[in-house]
Amino acid sequence: MNRTYSSPLRVEQARATRRRILDAARAQFIDGGWTATTVKLIAAAAAVAPATVYAVFGTKRAVLSALIDEAMASALPDPEHPEAWPDIAGHPDQRQRVRRLVTLLSVSLPRVEPFERVVREGARADEEIAGLARDLLEWRRATAVRVVDVLAGQDGLRPDLSREEAADLVFALAGPEVHHLLVQIRGWSPQQFDAHLADLLGRLIPDLLA
Template sequence: MTAEPAPRGRRAEYAQLTRRAILDAARDLFVRNGYFETRVEEIAATARVAPATVYAVGGGKHGLLRTLIEAGTTAEDVTRIVARIEAIDEPRQLICFIVHATRTTFDQWSGLMRQVVAAAAREPSVRESLAIAHDSMRGGFQLVARRLATMGALRPGVDESRATDLLWLHLCNAAYFIRTDDLGWSLDESEAWLVDALTTALLATGSRQP
């Protein structure tokens, strides 16, 4: 007979709650004030802990930012997205799905990523965190490209590598910032345009029907 797992102690629960409060405070302050303008003391005050606790739990601002980015790349939503990509077997439906998934992710993370991009030019540690986000996103696009290639759906002259590049060109955060910030497009407008543009750019004629 298998023994029941021991209940979690109050100390472990408190540690988890403290870590969550610090991460939430850091994300909120990074978005509102920017990375460089946010001080550890402000994060501590918002999370209602001592500054030393912020360093102990998160490793300071860089550690907190990296943890936030890594958490976003390993969240349950990401796991579900990967599973759905692998399950869809109709090319245009797959394009519709990845467009909607990136639109939803951008809506959730654009505030933080805007500050990360702004800070990356001046801070190597922030560039490392940005690279983690980019690698995760590009990995997802490569999976989509591979699925389309396996279906035989890619248009002539577009292989898996070029398809990955085209998905990145249209769906990376920088492309979303151009459409929303520079052009003033709504996310609905952007999503509709992306489905049409990527269907034309990626799919062979016979694979473009809904």
């Protein structure tokens, strides 16, 4: 009689293998980009066979997608689940909500930015990655809307600014590529970048300086 069973050791080994592949792939993608990173290179860096990478993830795109999912999950609460934002959304002081959102964004942007660069490079040559790029932009836009809603709360936005316009400003001016340009390229300090975010969010709400 055949028995199906789950060995805790086997499950743990599979989890450790998956983790090793993802860690190796992260370094390969960030250093080499989409085109130069191959499944063979990922496998060698993870000390597994290429067949193992395919068995665990299926495709190179799936490996990158898993890394992006991890980065987004560790960076910001899911914009589709507002209950994940209570510590910020529940604060009665709008100025404090600005400060807390700045802290959240300044931690999250460096985590997501390297993968956005990989996706932008890959999208030019690979239609599958172009689809991933569109998904990533949709997630960013949804997050921008959620940031604006949390920021506005019961106090609202500037009278001359709509919710859509405010979300567009956050989407465009508080995104990972802006962090890369200002911090990595122009050499801004984290404090300077945080001041930029605080200024941006402060301009969206009424009477910040009152």
